[in-house]
Amino acid sequence: MSVSPFHAGELAIQQRVGVREQMAGAGSAGVRDYMPDQHRQFFGELPLFFIGALDGAGQPWATMLVNDAGFISTPDARTLRVDGGMLAGDPLQGQLCMGAHIGGLGLVPTTRRRNRVNGVIAAMDGGRMEVAVTQSFGNCPQYIQDRVQTPVPSVPTPQVLRADALSAQDRELIARADTFFIASANLETEAGRGVDVSHRGGRPGFVRIDDERTLTSPEFVGNFFFNTMGNLLAHPRAGLLFIDFERGDMLHVAVEAEIIWEGAQLRAFAGAEQLLRFHVREVVRNVGALPFRWSAPKPAAQVARTGIWEEADRVLEAAALTSAWRPYTVAEVVRESATVQSFYLEPADGMAVAAHVPGQFISLRAPAGGEAAPRIRSYTLSDAPNGRRYRISVKRDGAVSGWLHDHLAPGARVELLGPGGDFVFEQGTRRPAVLLSAGIGITPMIAMLNGLLVNGSRTRHRHAIHFFHGARNRDEHAFSAHLQAMAEGHRNLNVHIRYSGADGEGSDIANWQSSSGRIDIDWLKAQLPFDDYDFYLCGPAAFMQQMYDGLRGLNVADARIRFEAFGPASVRRDAKPAATAATAAIGAGATAAATAALHAGPPVPVQFAQSGMTAMWDGSADSLLALAEAKGVPAESSCRSGQCGACAVGLVAGEVEYTRACAADIAPGQVLLCSAVPAAGSAAVTLAL
Template sequence: MNATPFHAGELAIQQRVGVREQMAGAGAAGVRDYMPDQHRQFFGELPLFFIGALDGAGQPWATMLVNDAGFVSTPDARTLHIAGGMLAGDPLQGQLREGAHIGGLGLVPTTRRRNRVNGVIAAIDEAGMRVAVTQSFGNCPQYIQDRVQTPVPAAPVPQVLRAAVLSAQDRELIARADTFFIASANLETESGRGVDVSHRGGRPGFVRVDDERTLTSPEFVGNFFFNTMGNLLGYPRAGLLFIDFERGDMLHVAVEAEIIWEGAQLRAFAGAEQLLRFHVREVVRNVGALPFRWSAPKPAAQVARTGVWEEADRVLQAAALTSAWRPYTVTDVVRESATVRSFHLEPADGMGVAAHVPGQFISLRVPVDDASRIRSYTLSDAPNGRSYRISVKRDGAVSGWLHDHLAPGARIELLGPGGDFTFEQGTRRPAVLLSAGIGITPMIAMLNGLLVNGSRTRHRHPIYFFHGARNRDEHAFAERLQTLAAGHRNLNVHIRYSGGEAEASDIANWQSSAGRIDLDWLRSQLSFDDYDFYLCGPAAFMQQMYDGLRSLNIADARIRFEAFGPASVRRDAPAATSIAKPTAPVPVQFAQSGMAALWDGSAGSLLELAEAKGVPVESSCRSGQCGSCAAGLVSGAVEYTRTCGAELAAGQVLMCSAVPAAGSAAIVLAL
């Protein structure tokens, strides 16, 4: 097609989510005004065909036509012929007419193959309906449940139930549904004018029955065409079809839809990009009308990483518990490398997991050497609404204890999540992820969150991931990185092995080499245009990378990093804080160590001031969440640069987030 196949509503959604430029070429290539031969053959083999159309009042309805294979045919590449197939009691019965728009969808559950065709009804007679094709395109097999259908006699006279609200039986069907179809229309613009019918799939429980008049459903990552949402933007009326695969009922629901772009419910639902809320206008249930029954489904692989509303509700409840220590059970332990193990953790208190953003961390409290130790670990996977994963390198007493003691069934205390080392949403700049050693954990979480479902990406701009490891045996997530690179062309991976040789690979955007990551090598890999940089790794590595990037005039705000314990990076630009600089330096006395210092506002916190003077301070998360840096305040007053979640005993302060209060003459700390 020479012109864009997308209408104004679709383009507006693409613009909002940042994919309009990328879809300009993909849309023209993927959407045709004729049916390719493989689609024509596919349609001709179907005993089922889904359509969407408007009734005389302008209400879209989604339905399924049923007949012997061959009832859908294609006399030529621009003509689709449908010979009957509409069941008695269908809300579109008697509503179709010449000149009306219609959307068609062919789908085979056992192969998860589907193709779409939209057009205008050119003629209707006793032989059937002839459709002049305006758009034809295929869809990937995402979210389609594998079911085997078996012919059965249909009810002699199907019972048709009509109502203005959902009955208890209707609500029960929708609550356990893993599939539905939605018809929508674009009537506002001439370009792309028409009706569309689309498939939606998820785990049973992904559609919420709010009440007898309201439903809510997530929108997962799709093909970025945004046909349905683009239609709803200008014409919010839609038609839903739910199928009772066990009893042969078809449940048609006429609705008015609204798009939900943000909010706690959206954040709590794993995998959801947006929510659609449906307000019921009319319900038609065709009882026992279908001459098929279906086997139990084999779930689509993509739905494993998506949520259901029961889990989302538990996530919302758990959001209030992020500052409390909670018991978790180890459900699995996975060896990621010679020195790294992943621990999968699920709540042991009957509550859910709080939502997190890839890059954030949790804190663990463990008994080591007859003392309670707190350590923070990055969550090494994207959210799934059910569990957390941390990946820990054996390196010290606490990590050694975790490796030696945590097995499936073990209990551990956990606090969080928290932290602000996260990927900037909505940016259109290329991203550069730089890590070394166990610093790979936030990067793999970010990549798992951005790159989904085999080939889909939430960041449709280049992502460069450079990682340093000692050798292949100590390189965690190596196979996962290769899989991601093979499926996503916008990801470019380069691994540097400081103590080993490069590995050959037939993946074009995955390579390795011998050596270390330093600034000279990095300059040979990048043109140093306009990037966002993310750093994580040993202290010396991050400081070297930060200083090198700043020497190349990379803005401080474009360099993000995460560090636990004493591995904080010294910035050469003032930290963003709402705390005013003191009018005069404030003396700070560390009573136990006998050290003294002056705080003039250049240090980011009292913790950094203490570290600069060599005063030993226990620390972990460095963001006010875990409480491990708590110290006694002997005299003076402090204020905080951030909202902290850790609970403190009377007379204690969090060193990582505290600075002398305005007007303080002096501070004395019991360190």
């Protein structure tokens, strides 16, 4: 099209989620003011056609037209002809007229193919109407359930039920629905002016019946056009269509819609980007009207990673249990490499998993090495949340990880605490990202990738993602096949693997490379085009420090380097960390507000008894561990490598306060350096270091 196909509402939402610039290019190119030949052929073969239009009062309605294949035709590329198809009792019956805007959607469930066409009614003759096309574009097959339709011999005279609220039968249909259609309109501006009808799909239970007059539904990742939500910004009325595929009913619901951008319910619903809440205005149920029945569905692959409201409600309940140990059952064990196994863990107490953000970790308590007392280790959750179970991926490296590898088979029980942690991807950033890892440090990076890159081709981060990982050899490279599949499906992902102990080989995938050698700062400089990046680092301590120091030497701002360390010590920063949770170092989990409150007051002298050194606590360090490291005092710390509690030391004198809860059970008289700071009002602190 010669002008942007997007109106002000669509542009506003694209701007809010950070995709406006990208959609101005690739997005606009996909919208035409004519129908391509393949769309014209597609429409001509349909026995069903979905439309959205307004009634005389300006209320949008979504409905389905039904007739013999060929009732949709295209005399030319800019004209769509519809010969009948509207069923008796339809809320749009008698409402369509010349000059009215109409949105059309052709959809074939068995192939999951769909194409859209919007326009204005240019002519009407009895049951025939001709639509002058203003917009035509294809849609991807996401969330469409595969169903086979079968004609019924005869259809009785339908019964039309009208009400201003949902009946018990209506609510039952919506509760088991895996599909609905939504009509919305933009009549406020000339650009993009018109009516739209869109498809929504999910697992049965993805639409919640709050009460007889209220529904709530998630919005999953789509094509970033934001046709529906953009319309709702200025014109919040919408029309919903639910189909009873078994009985042939059509349930039309006229609603007032609101967009929910944040909140606990949104965070608890797996896969949801926003929520739409619908307030019912009118209900029309056309009982048994459809001349088709459909087979049981084959669910779309994308819905497996999305939630339902029953799970979301249980996730909300579980959020209150993150500070308590809970039993979990091993549901599945998958070998990821010669040294790494993934364990899928499901709650054994009848509750749900608590929500987490990719990059966070849980703590695990299990017996190990024949010891009487259980040992506690912390492991990164290596997958994006799905609302049903957790995944941890553990490298065999020590007594505890060896015990997990040898004893955790399906059906085994462990106890978990959490999730928690601050090493997460910055929401809303519009800079390209560099995910840089080595060894088992790949686990939070995989979780972040799985959260950002979804459904085989969609991305929540429409800027470049550079994924660099160092492994000893191919046998020890966890998630190799998964990374290659992601690279094949996502053009904004660029992967480069370095093998230190084997020859690197090329790849047939354009955005996947491998080579021999180690990752160092000179090699990294040679791989990255000039740009302003956000860096995410995870790996052994020496690797982390080398990368951090190298990036700072290149004048990368300290606040742009976020990291999680796997090894005996956290990374020493050369600048005070920025006041954001995402930039916290290993073991430092305090929020800026919490630490600010503890930093108030005069400096506190901290004496390290064994080292004979004294340092002043003035709030410039995140924790006593960071203070010790800044002064060169040796202090053990390996929280994220699975040894929560390793930083415990004796408190000789003074008082401390904690900036967050930790999993370790420590002996009386000890403190955890990674999360402790001098207590407010404390005169001095002495540590046995």
